[in-house]
Amino acid sequence: MAEPMTRDEIREALTRLPGWTMDEARDAITRRFVFADFSEAFGFMARVALVAEAMDHHPEWSNVYRTVDVTLTSHDANGVTRRDLDLARAMDRIAGQ
Numbered sequence: 487m488a489e490p491m492t493r494d495e496i497r498e499a500l501t502r503l504p505g506w507t508m509d510e511a512r513d514a515i516t517r518r519f520v521f522a523d524f525s526e527a528f529g530f531m532a533r534v535a536l537v538a539e540a541m542d543h544h545p546e547w548s549n550v551y552r553t554v555d556v557t558l559t560s561h562d563a564n565g566v567t568r569r570d571l572d573l574a575r576a577m578d579r580i581a582g583q
Contacts (some may be wrong), residue, residue, distance in 0.1 A: 488563050488567035488568060488569050489510065489562055489563060489567065490513070490560065490563045490565030490566060490567055491527060491565065491566050491567060493508070496508055496515065496566050498580065499519070499571050500515065502570070503515075503574055503575065503578065504583075505517050505518075505583065506574055507570070511549075512557070512559060513559060513564065513565040513566060514546075514557050514558060514559035514565075514566060514570075515557070515558050515559070515566055515570060515571075515574060516555070516556060516557045516558075516559050517555075517556050517574070517577070518553060518554070518555050518556075519549060519553070519554045519555075519556065519581050520552060521552045521553075521554070522552065523551075523552050524551050524552055526552065527551070527552050527553065527554050528549065528551055528556060530580060530581055531547070531554060531558070531582045534576070534577055534580055535572070537576045537579070537580070538573060541570045541573060542571065542575055543546075543560070543570075543572075545557065545558055545573065545577075546559070547560070556577065558570040558573055558574055575581075
């Protein structure tokens with residue numbers, strides 16, 4: 487099991503992940519991705535799903551038209567871990583950011 491990061495470690499890591507914010511109430515990080523249309527948003531989710539499955543680490547997310555809201559936390563560690571940061575970076579790359 488991965489070890490949860492401290493809030494200070496998470497805040498420091500987020501300085502290198504523009505667009506991601508700390509959800510203090512949940513011990514999670516969040517981000518909203520906005521795409522040109524539904525097709526682009528859904529394609530993003532499909533590509534992320536393959537990476538997440540390979541990592542065996544799955545996001546909490548929702549999609550409405552061209553917007554994808556993501557929450558990352560490691561439930562087995564009761565907080566944010568390095569795996570969440572790795573998935574966040576992968577999502578940013580897939581989104582072209």
